Amino acid sequence: MIRFGAVVLCAAMALSGLALGVSQAAGVLVVPTKAKVYVAGREVAFQNLGIAYNDPVAPANDPGVRTMLDLVQAQMTWQPGTRFAVVTRADGTLITLTVGSAALSVGGTSVAMPFAPFYKGDDLYLPLLPLGKALQLGVRGFASGYVFVPQVLAVQAHSDGQRTVIAMTTSAPAAYRTSYDSHKSELNVIFPGFGTDALGTQPLSGRDGRSIKVTENGPPGYPTTTVTVGVVHGVKFAAHRASGAPEVEAVLAKNESALHLADDSHAVGHVTRTSEATPTPEPSATPSSRPSAGAAPAASTASPVTPAPTRAPSAAPSSAPVATPAAAAPAPSGSPGITVQPEATDIGSPSPTPTPIQIRVTALSVAEIPAGGTRLTLTMSGGPVNFEWHRLDDPDNRFWLDIHGVTLQGPTQTLTSALPFVKEIHVSQFALDPEPVVRIAIDPTQPIDVNIGPVAQSANQMGIEIERQPPASDAPRAGVGTVAWVAVATPPPITHTATQRDLIAIDPGHGGNDPGASNSGYGLVEKELTLQIALRLKQDLQRMGWRVVMTRDSDYEVGDPNGDDHQELQARCDVANAAGARVFVSVHVNSSVAHSLNGTTTYYWRPADKTFAQAVQNSVVLADGIADDGVKRNDFYVVKHTDMPAVLVETAFLSNSADAEQLTRPAFLDKLAQGIANGIMEFTGGPNAPL
């Protein structure tokens, strides 16, 4: 209804001129909201987030809009008072929003919006959901806010005689990581925080690979998309970020030299299997003679550099007590390319080696940081870890870092950011005996500054940030330090909050494009009835002193309306889990082809929830006066994937004439709501009762 109305209003404005349009728009009611907005897994703070026509809006110059665009590397051009705001997407596509036009232009193609951008005072308000979609983000609305998820948009492969290139286009530059499963002979390119519509498996032609499989896991608000490439035995591979467009490429080739593309700017990194079939690690690794540009020079490490400072240049390594620094002895000579153990299949799975190694590097990733540098992130299986670093003076400028007592899970890797001033970052198992050492060698084109420390809000990640500024002329050339993790990781945005004693989650079943069941003879539609009952229930509970979180409070899908419907039910669970509700109640209206079936049923799944189900069932049938079909255990999604006691109430059968007759009466809906509220009180003891 709203959508249609807005379009009609827009047409009227076009006919009667802009003056009318502006005055109409000036009357748009913007209700401030405290809804949370997450973009690419981060909460974005807005100064003036509001709701207009049921959708979130914010001024073009709101810091939240700027942050939102920054996170996907888009930029906006807008001058106050002008009628256009132009957003340049990371892939260079222009998005134009025009005052008074309920359509935005994406690369010249017009895309309808529910309503037009409008001025309120000096502020140009933009509808955020259409903007997110134009930015190619998956848009997911929750009762408590909105989540914008970057997407792996397409995965395409092409082969020539030399190599197979698999191009993975993303809606925002991705901090991907790679892993290799030597048992399955599969290369995984993992995009944390990315969703995808490119799900499925496609065969791979050519001689290098077998197939490509795209999967998505994790909560809809913070999914992880994995592109799994089946690699033919003996084929080498590389993964790197393509320059320009937000795209990651995986390259497969029999010949390692063919991994590097002709266009040198593209060959910004690769992952190379150094071991073909060695089943166990070589305790005394044989240094290979394979030259490696990224490796720290063996000759220079042989002559130790001053080990005086205990910190990396301008580093904030750790607030934890610094353990005995690893001796800044001459690093073992020898170049990398050492044979390493085949990688374990799953990160975090037990190491296949019997050697009692305590700490492993389980994942690596490279991402640009806002200040214009690059951060290499190492995920560790434990800590603290001691490190030792060295750098060479200009013009050599190489920097290397040895992390002691640590093994690298997986092959030697050469990674690089798209930044021009870093040629390569080479990560290798530098030594295994007498103690394992992981070496990170950075090969820049100019003097760099490096910060080493724990990654904020992470309990197990070590960050190495490379910045463009040259270090001071008297800065030390070597040092040692320790990284420890004191803080426990802050949970990702869509996750599980500690239980709130006085908070109830209500899930009105169905909504938006999912009507649920219906009975046209009585004008009954399940999604409308569930909302009417749920809104009554909310009021009843609030009167009793409860706080309430609703999975929806109007007619919409809780998950991404344009996304896969199969995420809809998880999105509802996410709302309750993220809020830390004490109990969860999903409200439905039943239907059956057997029209004689009637009455109320309360469903549960976990045996422990049967008491809750029985309490709700008892008080609902007491209130509604229709047949008592009892409590039943059934495999319903929402009562399985919520963290708190959870039930699904099938209040009545809209397919039964007697029940349907009742469902047309507001007083009956009141009774259903009151019955559920009483059941919640009965089970919990009330909002002040201890957990």
Next chain:
Amino acid sequence: MAAMLACAAGCAKKPAQVVQAPGHFTVDFVDAGTEALAPVEYTVDPNLRGPGLADYAVTQLLAGPSTGRDAVVLFPAGTTLDVSLQGDMATVDLGGPLTKSYTGGAEDESAMFKSLTYTLTNVEGIARVQVLLAGKKRAALPGGHMELDEPLTRESFAQ
């Protein structure tokens, strides 16, 4: 009251592996009046077993019972069920309108998958049924209630 009695009767059947007499196979339809399971016994080629028997079972399930039975097929017209067996699990690739949207009640949905699960677990050695929607593992039918991303067993359904 009818509903309660029906449930008591329908639920009395213990979730257990059924041993079919050779040459006989039971397809569990749904009773049109009560939504309880309505088992119908078929005589089959005694050599028909494993995947062939599973295929036969879902074909009968979609075709519906012979006339004279007050039983219904809850799968809508146009539904396809493509079944394969591995170990104790039958994988059923469901195609047709249900993969786009489900607009029935939870009761019907539950009965529909219950009849599918009970029928396929009548095949000797099969205890679990993994439903795929158009070839993909999905959390639920669009608009549905039941969890489908894990295999269904007889224990999945209202007891």
